[in-house]
Amino acid sequence: MSETREVPPAEVPDEVAPEPAGNGLRAVLRRRLTETTTWTFLILLGIVAGFAALRFQQFATVFNFRNIAADASGLLIIAVGMTFVIITSGIDLSVGSVLVFSGVIAAKVMLAIGGEGWGAIGAGLVAGLVAGLAWGVVNGVLVTKARVPPLIVTLGTLGMALGSALLITGGIDVRGVPLQLTTTIGIGQLGGVPYVVIIAAAVTAVGAVTLSMTRFGRYTYAIGSNAEAARRAGIDVDRHLIKVYALSGLLAGLAGMVSLARFATTTIGGHSTDNLAAIAAVVLGGTSLFGGIGTVLGTLVGVFIPAILQNGFVILGVQPFWQQVAVGAVLIVAVYIDQLKRRAQERGERR
Amino acid sequence: MRRRWLVGTVALALLLAACGGDDDGGGAAGGGERQYKLTLIQGVKGDQFYVTMQCGAQAAAKAAGATLDVTAPDEFDASLQTPVVNAVVAKKPDAILVAPTDTKAMIPPLTQAKAAGIKLVFVDTTTENGAELAESEIASDNEEGGREAARALAELTGGKGSVLVINVKPGISTTDARAKGFEDEIKKTPGLKYIGQEYSNDKPEIAASKATAALAAHPDLVGIFGTNLFSAEGAATGLRSAGASKKVKIVGFDAGPKQVEDLDQGIVQALIAQKPADIGKAGVEQAIAALKGEPVQKKIGTGFVVVTKENMNDPDVKPFLYKSSC
Amino acid sequence: MSEPLLEANGITKSFGGVRALRGADFAVHPGEVAALVGDNGAGKSTLVKILSGTLAPDGGEIRFEGRQVAIEHPVAARELGIETVYQDLALAPELDPAANLFLGRELVRPGLLGRLGFLDKAAMRRRTNKAFADLGVGLQDTGAMVANLSGGQRQSVAVSRAATWVSKVVFMDEPTAALGVVQSAHVRDLIRRVRDSGIAVVLISHNMPEVMELADRIEVLRLGVRVARYQAADTTMEQVIAAMTGALGSEEGEVA
Numbered sequence: 049m050s051e052t053r054e055v056p057p058a059e060v061p062d063e064v065a066p067e068p069a070g071n072g073l074r075a076v077l078r079r080r081l082t083e084t085t086t087w088t089f090l091i092l093l094g095i096v097a098g099f100a101a102l103r104f105q106q107f108a109t110v111f112n113f114r115n116i117a118a119d120a121s122g123l124l125i126i127a128v129g130m131t132f133v134i135i136t137s138g139i140d141l142s143v144g145s146v147l148v149f150s151g152v153i154a155a156k157v158m159l160a161i162g163g164e165g166w167g168a169i170g171a172g173l174v175a176g177l178v179a180g181l182a183w184g185v186v187n188g189v190l191v192t193k194a195r196v197p198p199l200i201v202t203l204g205t206l207g208m209a210l211g212s213a214l215l216i217t218g219g220i221d222v223r224g225v226p227l228q229l230t231t232t233i234g235i236g237q238l239g240g241v242p243y244v245v246i247i248a249a250a251v252t253a254v255g256a257v258t259l260s261m262t263r264f265g266r267y268t269y270a271i272g273s274n275a276e277a278a279r280r281a282g283i284d285v286d287r288h289l290i291k292v293y294a295l296s297g298l299l300a301g302l303a304g305m306v307s308l309a310r311f312a313t314t315t316i317g318g319h320s321t322d323n324l325a326a327i328a329a330v331v332l333g334g335t336s337l338f339g340g341i342g343t344v345l346g347t348l349v350g351v352f353i354p355a356i357l358q359n360g361f362v363i364l365g366v367q368p369f370w371q372q373v374a375v376g377a378v379l380i381v382a383v384y385i386d387q388l389k390r391r392a393q394e395r396g397e398r399r
Numbered sequence: 400m401r402r403r404w405l406v407g408t409v410a411l412a413l414l415l416a417a418c419g420g421d422d423d424g425g426g427a428a429g430g431g432e433r434q435y436k437l438t439l440i441q442g443v444k445g446d447q448f449y450v451t452m453q454c455g456a457q458a459a460a461k462a463a464g465a466t467l468d469v470t471a472p473d474e475f476d477a478s479l480q481t482p483v484v485n486a487v488v489a490k491k492p493d494a495i496l497v498a499p500t501d502t503k504a505m506i507p508p509l510t511q512a513k514a515a516g517i518k519l520v521f522v523d524t525t526t527e528n529g530a531e532l533a534e535s536e537i538a539s540d541n542e543e544g545g546r547e548a549a550r551a552l553a554e555l556t557g558g559k560g561s562v563l564v565i566n567v568k569p570g571i572s573t574t575d576a577r578a579k580g581f582e583d584e585i586k587k588t589p590g591l592k593y594i595g596q597e598y599s600n601d602k603p604e605i606a607a608s609k610a611t612a613a614l615a616a617h618p619d620l621v622g623i624f625g626t627n628l629f630s631a632e633g634a635a636t637g638l639r640s641a642g643a644s645k646k647v648k649i650v651g652f653d654a655g656p657k658q659v660e661d662l663d664q665g666i667v668q669a670l671i672a673q674k675p676a677d678i679g680k681a682g683v684e685q686a687i688a689a690l691k692g693e694p695v696q697k698k699i700g701t702g703f704v705v706v707t708k709e710n711m712n713d714p715d716v717k718p719f720l721y722k723s724s725c
Numbered sequence: 726m727s728e729p730l731l732e733a734n735g736i737t738k739s740f741g742g743v744r745a746l747r748g749a750d751f752a753v754h755p756g757e758v759a760a761l762v763g764d765n766g767a768g769k770s771t772l773v774k775i776l777s778g779t780l781a782p783d784g785g786e787i788r789f790e791g792r793q794v795a796i797e798h799p800v801a802a803r804e805l806g807i808e809t810v811y812q813d814l815a816l817a818p819e820l821d822p823a824a825n826l827f828l829g830r831e832l833v834r835p836g837l838l839g840r841l842g843f844l845d846k847a848a849m850r851r852r853t854n855k856a857f858a859d860l861g862v863g864l865q866d867t868g869a870m871v872a873n874l875s876g877g878q879r880q881s882v883a884v885s886r887a888a889t890w891v892s893k894v895v896f897m898d899e900p901t902a903a904l905g906v907v908q909s910a911h912v913r914d915l916i917r918r919v920r921d922s923g924i925a926v927v928l929i930s931h932n933m934p935e936v937m938e939l940a941d942r943i944e945v946l947r948l949g950v951r952v953a954r955y956q957a958a959d960t961t962m963e964q965v966i967a968a969m970t971g972a973l974g975s976e977e978g979e980v981a
Contacts, residue, residue: 119481223570261844274817277815311478315478321473363490
């Protein structure tokens with residue numbers, strides 16, 4: 049990629065050109081309001097309002113929302129990474145397995161170093177993050193250099209990561225993680241907000257800023273929109289994709305650390321559907337599976353729809369399988385509406 | 400136009416769900432008596448042991464004029480049971496009957512439940528601090544159950560050869576106790592060599608592969624003890640596919656319909672049936688006693704029935720076979 | 726006649742068993758529109774891709790400002806001052822015009838933020854608006870995704886991008902192919918403006934009337950070799966077509 053700062057001839061007089069109508073506040077708002085994210089947000093508000101109306105004292109409490117947020121924190125971290133991947137029109141099915149693998153590595157390192165101190169905990173956490181990053185790099189390299197479709201690559205690493213975790217542990221969860229990890233980060237709070245929520249919120253904020261305001265984010269969109277155009281424009285598409293998959297792996301590793309802190313055990317059996325839940329959250333949030341479109345803020349909304357549906361249904365006493373039906377229905381309806389909008393736009397502009 | 404569609408669909412879905420749910424209107428209310436709201440959180444969905452427990456609990460709740468909601472996580476895992484517990488706590492029932500899926504990991508959410516003023520009764524499994532956290536801990540005497548299994552297996556195998564235990568995973572109070580009881584008791588039969596425990600992670604497929612692997616490694620394998628429903632069922636499947644059903648005797652724990660069928664076909668030779676309906680019933684009774692301020696039994700040990708092909712239709716055995724629905 | 730700014734001599738290129746170029750030549754001078762024409766399969770697009778850095782030639786030499794160069798990547802072409810408007814436009818449909826204009830050459834904020842990669846979207850938008858104004862491109866909603874623009878507007882964005890960044894040579898591959906009458910006229914005006922500012926414009930087109938109208942010189946490619954060169958003012962459409970189809974035989978046409 050060229051390092052010289054190329055400057056277009058029109059730079060020197062930086063005068064204000066006649067502003068076309070597209071940049072006024074009204075136009076920006078109009079664009080925002082027709083985006084899927086806003087509709088999904090309204091759905092979320094509708095669901096919250098609905099449950100609050102039906103079971104106000106039980107549902108609409110700080111206690112309940114705090115728990116919902118804490119329970120959703122791991123999925124949110126994974127979903128932020130998944131957002132980047134899907135915007136490049138890729139996919140990462142391996143996130144649940146990488147989460148488990150990272151937790152196993154971290155727990156083993158902590159136990160190997162021994163003791164209850166922050167040294168052991170810190171070393172374990174770093175090891176877990178590195179493990180996640182490594183799987184992400186494997187995914188990225190296979191997708192770009194071996195030219196295997198992301199669906200297949202990450203399906204393979206899904207099996208390999210989980211299988212490796214089972215091999216290392218003999219199929220049994222690793223327990224005996226230093227208690228300090230659980231009592232401080234796992235279930236501890238800062239100013240009434242659980243640490244795990246703070247971590248997830250920080251990841252979301254950094255992810256949102258990176259995606260919308262930096263070159264890294266723009267390259268992500270460009271590659272998803274038209275990878276060949278990006279390549280011709282001088283963007284090193286392969287290197288960028290490796291970074292994006294590495295990011296997804298790293299965040300899966302971080303989610304593994306958060307899970308380990310909360311449950312003090314590696315919960316091997318509990319993450320087999322994390323990948324689909326993350327993908328559903330990302331798509332619900334307005335990201336297109338075809339690439340080029342999406343936001344982290346949308347994913348934030350998308351994560352909470354299933355989380356609140358599950359919580360509300362348990363409070364209402366609805367049979368568990370209805371939850372899955374409902375989440376699936378909302379997902380289909382949201383994507384369908386998105387498709388209708390797109391088709392309308394296409395039809396409208398073909399003059 | 401489409402926006403109204405979407406909001407309308409969602410609202411309709413919510414309304415239907417609300418109508419379809421067990422809201423607090425059910426159950427007969429007694430004279431001036433308070434109607435108690437109870438919730439049962441099982442260890443995992445779709446397990447007949449827990450379904451039978453639910454049947455016993457529901458019958459007892461009805462008799463006492465209380466309402467009982469039932470819910471469960473998709474897998475027997477603490478990371479999936481925690482959000483369910485949290486949501487149930489938000490619902491603020493008077494008491495929760497729960498089967499904790501991990502002796503340590505479930506302590507924080509259950510502590511929160513107790514702090515919210517909800518009475519806890521632990522059914523089947525428990526936590527490390529169960530005596531402090533729960534009003535009552537009700538389970539089969541699992542060590543004794545393990546000993547029963549050892550005795551049954553010693554008899555079935557004629558006392559000679561290698562025996563294997565297929566357990567679930569460490570950290571579950573009940574199955575750990577069963578394995579321990581078995582281990583202690585099997586020593587009394589010197590002709591039987593105990594080759595150790597394998598773990599199934601509560602998945603029949605894993606139990607099956609562990610069984611066939613053990614068979615390959617130990618040709619003199621004559622007996623397997625499966626410490627829970629899925630472990631025993633999986634072991635039976637593995638042996639059947641290896642063609643070793645006649646050679647290796649299986650004693651299982653729990654008597655679900657599939658296992659009873661296996662028993663009937665001679666694939667499994669004996670089942671140690673717990674009395675989950677009794678556990679459920681006792682759970683409800685203790686919860687209500689705690690709510691009324693009456694004396695509570697801190698620990699209750701329910702019994703076992705040894706089921707074989709010969710006795711499975713006897714009137715004093717048949718009622719204890721597990722149900723798939725109430 | 727002045728020195729060619731960019732010239733290709735004896736370029737060969739094969740794809741498997743197909744010999745697309747068999748020693749093709751080409752030249753373009755500053756401040757002129759040189760049309761590269763030929764029938765289907767003559768090798769025009771292949772030659773353009775080689776000269777713009779998308780493909781590597783098997784043989785032959787390329788000279789830029791008199792020096793021999795190897796253009797191994799579109800970025801290398803850009804660094805020489807060569808820009809290309811591809812037949813498929815090479816725009817990112819989900820990005821807005823400003824993002825497309827600055828694709829691969831984004832402006833970053835000054836200072837620390839810039840080092841972290843923070844984009845200066847306001848500056849990019851300002852300069853895009855100015856570029857559009859200068860080039861006479863009227864877009865009502867410059868914040869809209871390129872996918873929501875009409876075919877003609879998209880073409881204008883692609884042409885504006887090349888015109889904005891070009892300093893020496895611009896290749897335009899079928900720039901009005903999908904456009905209506907009015908929009909084609911706009912693009913042709915744009916091309917003339919670019920030419921008048923001293924840039925060398927290479928026009929690849931099937932549209933013979935357009936070629937005759939716009940081009941200063943015409944070079945004809947046939948079966949992978951250059952078969953004729955004409956000054957547009959001194960030739961007719963029939964003569965050019967005859968050269969394209971081989972009716973005139975493999976000989977050099979008039980060279981001014």
